[in-house]
Amino acid sequence: MTIEVDYQQAYQHDDEAHATLPSPADVECWVSAVAEAQQLSDKELTVRFVDENESQTLNHEYRGKDKPTNVLSFPFECPPEVPINLLGDLVVCVPVIVAEAQQQQKQVTHHYAHMIVHGMLHLLGYDHQNDEDAEHMEALEKQILSQLDIDDPYREH
Numbered sequence: 001m002t003i004e005v006d007y008q009q010a011y012q013h014d015d016e017a018h019a020t021l022p023s024p025a026d027v028e029c030w031v032s033a034v035a036e037a038q039q040l041s042d043k044e045l046t047v048r049f050v051d052e053n054e055s056q057t058l059n060h061e062y063r064g065k066d067k068p069t070n071v072l073s074f075p076f077e078c079p080p081e082v083p084i085n086l087l088g089d090l091v092v093c094v095p096v097i098v099a100e101a102q103q104q105q106k107q108v109t110h111h112y113a114h115m116i117v118h119g120m121l122h123l124l125g126y127d128h129q130n131d132e133d134a135e136h137m138e139a140l141e142k143q144i145l146s147q148l149d150i151d152d153p154y155r156e157h
Contacts, residue, residue: 003028003035003087008048011094020098020108021049030113030148034120037144045123046089047116055093070096071115073122090119106153110145114153117144 007024022030027047035041055068062072075088092115101111121137128134142152 002041003031003043003045005031006044006046008046010054011049011051013051013094020112021094022109022112026109026112027116030116031120033144033148034117034124037140037147038124040087040124042085044084044086045120048089048091049094050091052093052095055091055096058091068093068096070100071119073119075123075125087120088123090116090123092116092119110150110153113148113150114141114145117141 005024005028007027009021011021031045031047035043052068055072056066058072059069060066062074063069070093072091073088074091076084076086078084078086092112097111097115098108100106101108104111118137118141121140126133126137126140128137138154142154145151145153
């Protein structure tokens, strides 16, 4: 199961949050876990790490929410006659991930992994707009993360 990851580091602040950025190898590992669980192969994906301004701008423009958010998923919808295997883009907000991990008493790396898995599932059409869909998506997330030796991200600490 192969997914080619275009790793983009647009977060340039020289602070503690910058030091938490996962490596391209980490991101590829997390993406591969989703690919294996969902039986995907020969796909491409962009994962872009951004600051709060870029996240807020995109969240406002595409979701109507004027605040930064942890991860945004932009599925690529290609016409059937165009042979491109692009799943889409994930935009990950570094300061939001770091703040949430601290607030939720989680390892920052584990929270990055969770948000990459969560975003990937959105790219594949999963959602959490109602309770049934949310339970199904969360169960998939927990299953994939457990294979990466990451605890249930929804468990209260």
